[in-house]
Amino acid sequence: YTLSLHDARPILTAVGIAYSIHAIYSRAEELVESTLFRRRHQAERHLAKVAAGLPYAPNAGAVEEALVREPVRAYKLASADLFTLDADAGEFSRDGKRLDAAIALKLAGHRRSLRLHDADAVLAVPVFVRSKLEAVAVYAAHVNGEDIDPDERASLDAIGVAAGIAYDHLETERVERELSRWRRVAERQARELSELRGRDRNRSE
Secondary structure, eight states, rough: OOOHHHHHHHHHHHHHHHHHHHHHHHHHHHHHHHHHHHHHHHHHHHHHHHHHHHGGGGSSSHHHIIIIIHHHHHHTTEEEEEEEEEETTEEEEEEEEEEOHHHHHHHEEEEOOOOOOOSOOOEEEEEEEEEEEEEEEEEOBTTOOOOOHHHHHHHHHHHHHHHHHHHHHHHHHHHHHHHHHHHHHHHHHHHHHHHHHHHHHHHHO
């Protein structure tokens, strides 16, 4: 049986269409991958800048912004929370919500981020200030349900380290302001005492 050109035309057309569809899908996949890679690269660069500027944060609110809201926006995470140490209670909490003590113990011992197996959280990042665990940032997965990948985890770890430096810097500034205030009080009292002694000498004369 010899296939004529007329008979082969539908087959060739079908092959051509199939090839075209495959080419379109391949191109679409490349575009999607390229877009996702570009967005992720931009997110990582943005968070790297945030981490670099954290040690100069003007207040604790700016540190929380960098730890919680910036990663959520950059990586499109479902949510994030920051649990801070309540020294009197000896636990980490936020708005009445307590962090599982086992998580805090593991973070204090390992000194690095911890994978969580929770419906609402997948990663806990420690914030150490002079070797003491002072806060824990807890992150949920992406809004599309995907887990936080190793590169994103490393980026969040870097922000946690920078946040620790920022908290230390803010505490140092607070102590220096307090010392300066007490120094001024002591100087004023010394002047007042000196003036009183001067008055007493004048009276005795």
